[in-house]
Amino acid sequence: MTTLYPKFETSPTSQHPDSSSPFICTEQLSLYYGPQPAFEQVNLAIPAGQITSLVGPSGCGKSSFLTCLNRLTDLISNCRVTGRIRLGNLDVLDAKTDTTALRRRVGMILQKPNPFPLSIWRNLAFPLREHGVRDRAQIDEIVETALQDVGLWDEVKDRLKAPAQSLSGGQQQRLCIARALALQPEALLMDEPCSALDPISSGIVEDLIAGLRSRYTILVVTHNLAQARRIADNVALFWLQQNSGRLIETGSVQEIFEAPKSSITAAYINGVRG
Amino acid sequence: MAKPLQRSSPSRSPWLDRLSAFGVWSVALIITAIFAWIMGDILWRGAGQISWDFLTLPPQNAGRDGGIGPILVSTGLILVVCLSVSLPLGLGTAVFLSEFTAADNGFGRLVRRSLDILSGVPSIVFGLFGYTFFAQTLGLGFSILSGGLTLACMVLPILIRSAEEGFRAVPADYRLSAASLGLSRTATLWHLLLPAAVPGIVVGLVLGIGRAIAETAALIFTSGYVDRMPTSLLDSGRALSVHIFDLSMNVPGGDAPAYGSALVLVVLLILLNGAANWIGRRLSFQSGFHWR
Amino acid sequence: MVWSLQAIAAIAGALVLLIAAFLIGETLPVLQKVGFLPFFTDPAWNPTEALYNLAPMLWGTLFAAAGSVLLATPLGILSAMFCQYYAPAGIALLYRRLIELLAGIPSVVYGFWGLVTLVPLIGRLHPPGPSLLAGMLILTMMILPTVALTADASFAKVPPAYLQGAASLGLSRWGTIWGVVIPAAKSGLLTGVILETGRALGETMAILMVCGNVVQTPQSIFDPIRTLTANIALEMAYALGDHRSALFVSGLILMGLVTALVIVADAIAPEENHG
Ligand SMILES: Nc1ncnc2c1ncn2[C@@H]1O[C@H](COP(=O)(O)OP(=O)(O)OP(=O)(O)O)[C@@H](O)[C@H]1O
Ligand SMILES: [Mg+2]
Numbered sequence: 001m002t003t004l005y006p007k008f009e010t011s012p013t014s015q016h017p018d019s020s021s022p023f024i025c026t027e028q029l030s031l032y033y034g035p036q037p038a039f040e041q042v043n044l045a046i047p048a049g050q051i052t053s054l055v056g057p058s059g060c061g062k063s064s065f066l067t068c069l070n071r072l073t074d075l076i077s078n079c080r081v082t083g084r085i086r087l088g089n090l091d092v093l094d095a096k097t098d099t100t101a102l103r104r105r106v107g108m109i110l111q112k113p114n115p116f117p118l119s120i121w122r123n124l125a126f127p128l129r130e131h132g133v134r135d136r137a138q139i140d141e142i143v144e145t146a147l148q149d150v151g152l153w154d155e156v157k158d159r160l161k162a163p164a165q166s167l168s169g170g171q172q173q174r175l176c177i178a179r180a181l182a183l184q185p186e187a188l189l190m191d192e193p194c195s196a197l198d199p200i201s202s203g204i205v206e207d208l209i210a211g212l213r214s215r216y217t218i219l220v221v222t223h224n225l226a227q228a229r230r231i232a233d234n235v236a237l238f239w240l241q242q243n244s245g246r247l248i249e250t251g252s253v254q255e256i257f258e259a260p261k262s263s264i265t266a267a268y269i270n271g272v273r274g
Numbered sequence: 275m276a277k278p279l280q281r282s283s284p285s286r287s288p289w290l291d292r293l294s295a296f297g298v299w300s301v302a303l304i305i306t307a308i309f310a311w312i313m314g315d316i317l318w319r320g321a322g323q324i325s326w327d328f329l330t331l332p333p334q335n336a337g338r339d340g341g342i343g344p345i346l347v348s349t350g351l352i353l354v355v356c357l358s359v360s361l362p363l364g365l366g367t368a369v370f371l372s373e374f375t376a377a378d379n380g381f382g383r384l385v386r387r388s389l390d391i392l393s394g395v396p397s398i399v400f401g402l403f404g405y406t407f408f409a410q411t412l413g414l415g416f417s418i419l420s421g422g423l424t425l426a427c428m429v430l431p432i433l434i435r436s437a438e439e440g441f442r443a444v445p446a447d448y449r450l451s452a453a454s455l456g457l458s459r460t461a462t463l464w465h466l467l468l469p470a471a472v473p474g475i476v477v478g479l480v481l482g483i484g485r486a487i488a489e490t491a492a493l494i495f496t497s498g499y500v501d502r503m504p505t506s507l508l509d510s511g512r513a514l515s516v517h518i519f520d521l522s523m524n525v526p527g528g529d530a531p532a533y534g535s536a537l538v539l540v541v542l543l544i545l546l547n548g549a550a551n552w553i554g555r556r557l558s559f560q561s562g563f564h565w566r
Numbered sequence: 567m568v569w570s571l572q573a574i575a576a577i578a579g580a581l582v583l584l585i586a587a588f589l590i591g592e593t594l595p596v597l598q599k600v601g602f603l604p605f606f607t608d609p610a611w612n613p614t615e616a617l618y619n620l621a622p623m624l625w626g627t628l629f630a631a632a633g634s635v636l637l638a639t640p641l642g643i644l645s646a647m648f649c650q651y652y653a654p655a656g657i658a659l660l661y662r663r664l665i666e667l668l669a670g671i672p673s674v675v676y677g678f679w680g681l682v683t684l685v686p687l688i689g690r691l692h693p694p695g696p697s698l699l700a701g702m703l704i705l706t707m708m709i710l711p712t713v714a715l716t717a718d719a720s721f722a723k724v725p726p727a728y729l730q731g732a733a734s735l736g737l738s739r740w741g742t743i744w745g746v747v748i749p750a751a752k753s754g755l756l757t758g759v760i761l762e763t764g765r766a767l768g769e770t771m772a773i774l775m776v777c778g779n780v781v782q783t784p785q786s787i788f789d790p791i792r793t794l795t796a797n798i799a800l801e802m803a804y805a806l807g808d809h810r811s812a813l814f815v816s817g818l819i820l821m822g823l824v825t826a827l828v829i830v831a832d833a834i835a836p837e838e839n840h841g
Contacts, residue, residue, distance in 0.1 A: 070454055072450060072454055074453075077376035077378075100456045100458060103454055104455075106454075107455070108450075108454035110447055110454075112447060114448060116451070117466075127456070127457055130461045189454075288738070291740045294740040298644050298647050298648045299648070301640075301641055301645060302644075302652075302653070302661060305645060305664075305665075309668055311683075312671070312676075363574060366575065366578075367574055370568075370572055370575040374572070388580070388581070390828050390832055391582050391829075392585075394764045394827065395824060396770065396821070398768070399585070401798075401799075402588075402798065411588075427585070430578055489672070490673065490674045490770075490771045491795070515672050518674050519775070523775060536675045539672060539674075540672075543667075544667060
């Protein structure tokens with residue numbers, strides 16, 4: 001197995017949070033689908049160990065931005081990314097970067113819960129195995145820790161072999177988060193993780209995300225400004241200008257919601273309030 | 275207020291509607307009746323032939339007496355050869371087309387187009403090709419191997435088409451999630467996509483088997499007519515459909531065993547058809563299915 | 567991984583070329599000797615005396631295919647309408663299953679049934695019995711499922727909003743089908759017709775068993791005929807030299823016809839074929 005990335009720790013020590021330095025940093029980042037830009041010239045620093053919320057109208061390139069950060073864009077045939085992304089001291093967009101290792105360091109949660117059609121246990125164990133964890137006892141331990149982290153352990157510990165599809169939507173989404181956590185990533189990218197869930201499940205997942213603060217660097221896309229205000233430390237606003245997404249403003253939650261510098265931000269915040 | 279429409283004649287719809295309904299129903303009835311006629315005829319006159327001896331004994335007296343034992347064995351062997359070549363080839367192609375090429379990829383389009391043509395090539399032309407290529411150029415002669423390989427070329431487009439559909443039925447999010455978990459394409463393929471595409475692959479397999487055991491024209495010049503029990507894949511072996519053809523065309527008084535053989539063939543195909551339908555239904559309820 | 571898969575796909579894709587190459591290779595001897603024209607201008611098909619007129623058999627193929635397509639197209643489309651718009655759900659399901667079974671019956675079984683049932687019947691009506699008519703009828707049964715199933719699928723794709731719109735205008739059922747459904751499903755129906763034509767041109771065994779196999783241009787539907795496919799099946803077993811080569815010419819003609827049809831079908835409905 002490759003040893004490019006840290007070994008699996010059975011009991012993860014609390015990691016980096018040195019919140020003064022950015023964990024992910026983009027410079028002049030642009031993304032094009034064919035000739036059409038999705039967003040352009042984004043310079044964004046994502047502080048380590050904090051929750052950064054990405055907001056903005058539909059189609060302004062938020063999801064596209066997330067997919068650059070773990071190079072999922074490699075899977076899209078007509079997609080081109082320019083600029084620089086630094087993750088710690090790794091150059092993400094460098095062709096020589098090991099995407100497998102990168103994606104283990106940066107987990108991703110999609111909008112719709114999508115556990116694999118496997119058992120609950122295998123949903124977590126299968127990616128672990130593929131990353132070289134062969135020892136059954138260690139797998140079991142990591143699975144239990146991850147499920148406990150998302151508050152699912154007590155609900156499923158008696159039916160780990162049951163199909164993951166038999167879980168409720170909210171449970172499935174928490175399982176997907178656990179699946180990402182089991183790989184002991186440093187950062188989590190979440191694309192509207194609550195929007196496909198009912199209000200109660202949505203609340204549970206929201207609390208779960210808030211609870212992961214300081215252990216992981218989290219970037220979460222949301223259309224729910226109230227939610228952004230509740231859980232985020234920082235907010236970044238994307239906006240559609242001349243048919244391409246731009247980063248309009250970044251700042252702490254207070255700055256954005258109470259003293260926005262840009263008139264667009266003010267209108268966006270108030271539009272939703274009104 | 276608008277004036278009511280001035281009609282020069284009463285609306286024609288009612289009687290035209292009734293006439294067309296009558297026409298549609300009668301077409302359905304006529305086709306059902308013909309189907310019942312064919313099936314009834316074969317069942318009625320074939321059922322009397324079927325016995326354990328008929329299914330196991332070798333044919334005697336050019337097939338007038340005895341049974342179809344060696345013929346069933348040959349048919350099975352031809353099928354095994356056909357599938358053991360076409361299945362890996364078909365699966366590999368389907369995986370390549372659905373997972374490793376974009377829809378607008380030129381090479382992928384070319385392969386698809388040529389498979390479309392392949393699926394339209396008449397079976398007698400496959401027979402000509404199999405005869406010159408497998409039997410003569412490769413020197414396999416009239417043999418089960420030649421026949422099976424010829425059929426493999428024939429069922430390939432069916433297998434590929436269904437397997438591709440199976441892969442396409444797997445939600446795109448699985449691929450994204452798998453990639454974002456840092457899983458390699460190979461692991462994703464083996465552990466997620468292939469199992470999830472199994473129903474589609476099996477439907478293709480069943481359809482392919484159906485096409486293969488129904489085939490006659492491609493086999494006359496490849497696997498041949500010999501009705502002895504085959505001892506190796508290089509022996510000539512007579513397929514069931516070739517047996518029916520031979521009995522009805524070349525053997526005076528061969529109608530009775532031909533009916534028996536036809537019944538066996540039709541029953542096999544009905545079973546296969548049922549299986550394909552059953553699996554196809556499970557395919558469409560994919561979200562609810564699960565394994566292990 | 568990608569490379570090995572690409573190699574496999576290349577093999578599958580190249581099969582058609584391989585087949586075409588072999589057919590062409592086998593036709594070269596006779597084509598070099600006599601050229602292409604004698605296949606249509608020679609006085610007769612008598613390969614042992616170097617007479618290679620394929621025209622009567624080409625006519626046989628075309629007549630049988632045309633007759634069966636003319637019969638099967640309306641029957642198949644009406645069958646699909648029955649499933650989609652007339653039959654109660656349960657009956658529609660059964661009928662669809664029946665059509666699928668019809669599609670699965672091997673051609674040799676159709677041929678056998680035609681030989682023992684249909685041919686004597688036609689013989690009583692108008693001797694001799696084995697005839698173009700018998701071939702057309704059997705072919706009709708064989709290709710009908712192809713039209714019916716493609717038509718059924720393309721009717722199913724017509725947006726329900728069209729039907730609701732038509733209903734809210736007070737159109738009758740037939741009015742809706744004729745005026746709205748058929749135009750909307752046109753390209754799918756056309757694809758079905760092309761596919762069935764391909765099947766009809768290429769069918770061998772059933773035709774061979776019921777058509778009498780006399781080499782002649784038919785003057786009436788009760789005349790026995792021989793098709794190109796049947797000719798190959800009948801003579802391949804003993805053909806040698808130029809005779810054999812001439813049979814490959816007819817195979818090549820068939821392959822050319824069918825390839826042209828498939829290309830047309832692909833051009834009409836690219837999305838229909840590749841989903
Ligand atoms: N695979 C793709 N190919 C081509 N264009 C795409 C692709 N994915 C997204 N786009 C386009 O890129 C733009 C940005 O899309 P993106 O999904 O990033 O927006 P978003 O901000 O996430 O929107 P939403 O809030 O609705 O999720 C949109 O115009 C979209 O149509
Ligand atoms: Mg989005």
